[in-house]
Amino acid sequence: MISKDKLKNSSIKEIIEEYPYTESFFEDQKLAVDDKEKTLKEIFSELTIEEMEDVVFDLDQFADSLSSHIRNMQEFLGENDSIVAKLSILAGNNKDGEKENYEKLDIHSGEIISIVGPTGSGKSRLLADIEWTAQGDTPTERQILINDEVPDKKWRFTGGKKLVAQLSQNMNFVMDLSVIEFLNLHAESRLIDNQAEVVERIFREANQLAGEQFGREAQITSLSGGQSRALMIADTAILSSSPIILIDEIENAGIDREKALELLVGEEKIVLMATHDPILALMGDKRIIINNGGIKDIIDTTAEEKELMQELKVLDKVLTDLRDDLRYGKNLSRISEELAEIKSA
Amino acid sequence: MNLVTFSGPPSSGKTAVILKTIEAIKQQGLKVGVVKFDCLYTDDDELYRKAGVPVKKGLSGSLCPDHYFVSNIEEVVQWGRERDLDLLITESAGLCNRCSPYIKDIKAICVIDNLSGINTPKKIGPMLKTADIVVITKGDIVSQAEREVFASRVSTVNPDAMVMNVNGLTGQGAFEFSTLLYDQDDHIDTVTGKKLRFSMPSAMCSYCLGETRIGEEHQLGNVRKIELGDE
Numbered sequence: 070m071i072s073k074d075k076l077k078n079s080s081i082k083e084i085i086e087e088y089p090y091t092e093s094f095f096e097d098q099k100l101a102v103d104d105k106e107k108t109l110k111e112i113f114s115e116l117t118i119e120e121m122e123d124v125v126f127d128l129d130q131f132a133d134s135l136s137s138h139i140r141n142m143q144e145f146l147g148e149n150d151s152i153v154a155k156l157s158i159l160a161g162n163n164k165d166g167e168k169e170n171y172e173k174l175d176i177h178s179g180e181i182i183s184i185v186g187p188t189g190s191g192k193s194r195l196l197a198d199i200e201w202t203a204q205g206d207t208p209t210e211r212q213i214l215i216n217d218e219v220p221d222k223k224w225r226f227t228g229g230k231k232l233v234a235q236l237s238q239n240m241n242f243v244m245d246l247s248v249i250e251f252l253n254l255h256a257e258s259r260l261i262d263n264q265a266e267v268v269e270r271i272f273r274e275a276n277q278l279a280g281e282q283f284g285r286e287a288q289i290t291s292l293s294g295g296q297s298r299a300l301m302i303a304d305t306a307i308l309s310s311s312p313i314i315l316i317d318e319i320e321n322a323g324i325d326r327e328k329a330l331e332l333l334v335g336e337e338k339i340v341l342m343a344t345h346d347p348i349l350a351l352m353g354d355k356r357i358i359i360n361n362g363g364i365k366d367i368i369d370t371t372a373e374e375k376e377l378m379q380e381l382k383v384l385d386k387v388l389t390d391l392r393d394d395l396r397y398g399k400n401l402s403r404i405s406e407e408l409a410e411i412k413s414a
Numbered sequence: 415m416n417l418v419t420f421s422g423p424p425s426s427g428k429t430a431v432i433l434k435t436i437e438a439i440k441q442q443g444l445k446v447g448v449v450k451f452d453c454l455y456t457d458d459d460e461l462y463r464k465a466g467v468p469v470k471k472g473l474s475g476s477l478c479p480d481h482y483f484v485s486n487i488e489e490v491v492q493w494g495r496e497r498d499l500d501l502l503i504t505e506s507a508g509l510c511n512r513c514s515p516y517i518k519d520i521k522a523i524c525v526i527d528n529l530s531g532i533n534t535p536k537k538i539g540p541m542l543k544t545a546d547i548v549v550i551t552k553g554d555i556v557s558q559a560e561r562e563v564f565a566s567r568v569s570t571v572n573p574d575a576m577v578m579n580v581n582g583l584t585g586q587g588a589f590e591f592s593t594l595l596y597d598q599d600d601h602i603d604t605v606t607g608k609k610l611r612f613s614m615p616s617a618m619c620s621y622c623l624g625e626t627r628i629g630e631e632h633q634l635g636n637v638r639k640i641e642l643g644d645e
Contacts, residue, residue, distance in 0.1 A: 097536050097570045098543075119638075125540045125612060134543075137573035193586055201590045208441075208589065225590070226576040231565075234558045243529055243556050254532075255559040258566045297557075305558045 071139050073132040081105040081112070084135075090142045090260060094135065099123045109135075144223065145230060145310075146260060153215050153232075153312035154178050156339055158199070161211035163363025164191070169211075170365050174357070178312065181330060181340045183350040186359030192343050195359065196315055199341075200233040201225060209362065234311035236301055238318050242289040248272065248300065249285045255308055267307060274332055275303035278324045295323030306333045316342040319349075327352065348385060351378040383407075415499050417491060417602045418595055419516055421506040421541050422525030423534075427551035428505050429458045430582025431525055433465055436503075437585065438592035444500040449490045451515075452507045453479050468497055479507040480614045483515045488606050495603065501596050512615040514540035517608050521595065524575075527552040528564050535567040540612040542568065547594060548575045551582050 076084065082105040085092050095102060101120045102112060113128040121127075126134060156176045160169040176182055184192050194209060202213045202220040213220065224232045244251060252268040261267055276282050279299035283292055292300065298319065305314060314333055319326065330352055333340050344350050351374050358366040387407050394401055422428045429450075436446050447468040450458050454473065462469035470493060474482035483506060494502035506515045516522035524545035526534060529552050535542055542548065548568050553561050561579070568577055576594070580587035619625075619635035 094570050097567065099536065123539070125543045134573055138570065141569060141573050193584060197586055197590065206593065236558060237554065239555055240557050241555060242560065244532065244560060251559070255563055258563045301557045301559070309558055309562065
């Protein structure tokens with residue numbers, strides 16, 4: 070625990086030297102600092118009424134808040150305790166109170182799990198149970214374990230670090246920033262060391278996923294749907310603090326879906342993917358079938374299904390080529406030859 | 415009875431979050447009521463009524479809605495007790511970002527949304543800084559990165575708060591949030607004698623009293639001037 074008295078009697082300069090991340094804290098708290106050599110105590114004794122009102126807190130509350138901030142950041146930076154190598158979901162009940170049709174599902178980092186089921190079947194609830202690290206205290210009474218242990222409560226309440234990151238079709242960028250400014254902003258909030266390198270890597274990966282290339286100075290709000298999705302996926306894979314990623318219905322996103330999944334899995338994330346697209350669903354190692362609020366079945370992707378996926382990819386390629394022809398003003402011709410090829414293969 | 419005060423900028427999703435949360439609280443067999451404070455007009459009370467929630471609304475008219483809140487909160491608490499509520503929720507107007515109708519020892523919730531921009535946490539002052547729980551809404555429509563940056567800014571401004579994501583449309587997160595609102599061991603019979611966490615927005619000038627003419631000679635009382643300088 071950081072001593073509050075020590076903080077009060079330290080100069081702003083000393084505090085920032087010891088805890089570099091407090092610089093943005095002083096700024097966001099709107100503390101009027103005219104001279105960084107002064108101690109917190111001195112600064113507070115010299116604040117005008119208006120400046121006091123901006124800060125909201127008195128010296129004691131401010132020191133409290135600063136010490137909490139330092140504690141939070143130390144926790145945030147000590148990432149080693151938060152590696153999720155294995156996530157376990159223990160069975161609960163469906164909407165009728167009947168026990169789910171499995172005992173325990175273990176998911177390891179780097180695995181892809183598809184989630185299928187009709188709308189309203191309980192996909193969101195499953196995700197919410199994971200995010201909340203449920204301990205029999207949600208409507209489904211499921212229990213979540215991380216690395217075979219009851220997870221730390223911090224996953225529930227801290228602002229900086231959430232267990233699940235989400236990517237969905239409906240998400241947009243809303244900040245008025247260029248691609249590079251945006252990536253730098255995110256990297257800064259994560260306090261990583263090799264910022265320039267990481268930002269450059271995300272930019273490169275995103276461009277590989279996107280059908281159409283975009284530049285560093287492009288405004289994120291003006292990117293196309295596919296470009297936005299590509300940037301979001303690359304950014305989430307490489308820079309998000311969350312060890313689990315939920316992908317919700319990205320079938321029509323206009324990106325290279327296979328590469329996108331490879332990128333996520335390559336970063337040792339656990340990928341959960343709600344989808345009804347057969348190609349995407351079969352990319353998963355397993356799929357969870359959800360019905361009436363409960364897990365009805367867990368199916369391992371069979372060898373035959375993996376072969377089917379190859380066939381589906383050919384079909385997908387045929388459709389993609391037709392789309393491209395359409396886009397560039399070509400006349401479309403029949404595809405019976407390609408279809409015959411698939412049949413004979 | 416438990417008392418919880420909700421506050422947050424206009425259109426941040428306070429009513430939607432409260433409605434979804436009440437659905438979850440009712441499952442526990444608890445009786446919940448709401449008092450909605452607003453300025454000129456609100457039809458949020460209809461939404462609560464439709465959901466079968468006992469509700470009252472208070473419109474402050476030309477007064478500062480927070481001053482109006484604090485002058486009426488005791489009567490509101492008694493209204494809740496007479497109706498045998500287990501949980502009484504007050505929802506504020508949150509008009510100027512200076513608002514913070516939080517009371518010491520009474521649970522205080524601030525609702526802000528991801529769309530409001532990453533500098534908002536810095537802008538809204540005591541309403542965010544002195545809250546116990548910060549609920550962030552509209553997370554389903556912005557990117558993961560923007561959500562992370564926004565949440566980290568919130569944590570910088572209020573390092574002690576629990577930060578939760580709740581979706582006011584789908585209700586995602588509302589169940590989890592609802593478990594934090596009611597505490598069996600808490601009992602509020604009155605708020606008389608309690609104190610606000612922070613002073614309310616203040617002004618006592620000629621315009622407060624109905625002056626409409628513009629000009630130095632008409633400005634009396636608590637008047638503050640903008641610094642324009644020579645830059």
